[in-house]
Amino acid sequence: MMWFVWALLSSIIFGMSGFLMKASSHHRGAVIETLWALYLTGTIGFLLWVWAFGQFRFDGAVLLGGLVIGIGSAAGNWLFMLALKKGPASLTSPLVNTNILLIILFSILFYGERLSLMEGIGVTLLVAAVFLIPIDPDEKLAVKNRRWYVLVIAATLLFTFRNGGLKVTEEAGLAGEIVLFYGYLFSLIWMSVEVWRRRRSTTNDSDRTPVSIRKGLIWGGAAGIFSFIGMQLYTIALIDGPASIVAPLFATNSLVVALLSILFFRERLSLIQKCSLLFLFTGLVLTRL
Secondary structure: OHHHHHHHHHHHHHHHHHHHHHHHHHOOOOHHHHHHHHHHHHHHHHHHHHHHHOOOOOOHHHHHHHHHHHHHHHHHHHHHHHHHHHOOHHHHHHHHOOHHHHHHHHHHHHHOOOOOHHHHHHHHHHHHHHHHOOOOOOOOOOOOOHHHHHHHHHHHHHHHHHHHHHHHHHHOOOOHHHHHHHHHHHHHHHHHHHHHHHHHOOOOOOOOOHHHHHHHHHHHHHHHHHHHHHHHHHHHHHHHOOHHHHHHHHHOHHHHHHHHHHHHHOOOOOHHHHHHHHHHHHHHHHOOO
16 A cells, blocks of 8 residues: 555655754754754745645634644754753653654544554554664663653653644645645744844853854755655655554654664664664564555
8 A cells, every 4th residue: 555655755754854953963053043944944845845736725724733733843843852951862762752652542542543463563563663762771761850851741742743733634634735834834933033032142152153053054954855755755644544553654763863873973773772673674564464
């Protein structure tokens, strides 16, 4: 079925976006400018797509859907980055990815989706793969900063609105591309306000130098192109495919980030992360049986 192919491609391509975001961080690109450039190129991408293949709408339902998804995306990314500064990635990333479970549960309870035994096992392995890939056994897992817990819970819920919200809008008959266009546009406006506010601030920020800003714009702009393509393919997969399978497939984009990091940044896989890849490939096979 083509929805499976689109879901798999969405994971790979959106993973490229995540890797470029990681590259921006690796090269000390400014966070706000990275997000601003991502939403700029993403907005342009969806604008061109709607212009060529879709239909413009400007009504309450579409704007509300775009606003919810935009807040989920922009605020989720921002809070996730803040959480990474206060706690280990090996805990932060898997916990934030629990939004997959919420989407699966939501799809089963409200849309009557059912999984066969093989599909259920496959989805379980995919979820396990997503949770295990960021784990670094050398990191200390104790987190004493209470604010970290708040940030992680908030980011998880916000990403649920982004990914699960697209399922709701598709079921409501709203084209995914126009909803995502407004979602990225609202995110762009938000980031533009942040860029303007920080440039007017008199407080010195050592992380925002002309060089870091330029790097953030370059890496973020490239990430936005892959983000647009990946999210568009995700919405296409949701049209015919069950969200209880499509969402876990899409979430494996974190594995793409990990593999590219190994290739370009010479990061190494732990034994746990190797098991994650085994779970991934086994899960992909079982969901198609």
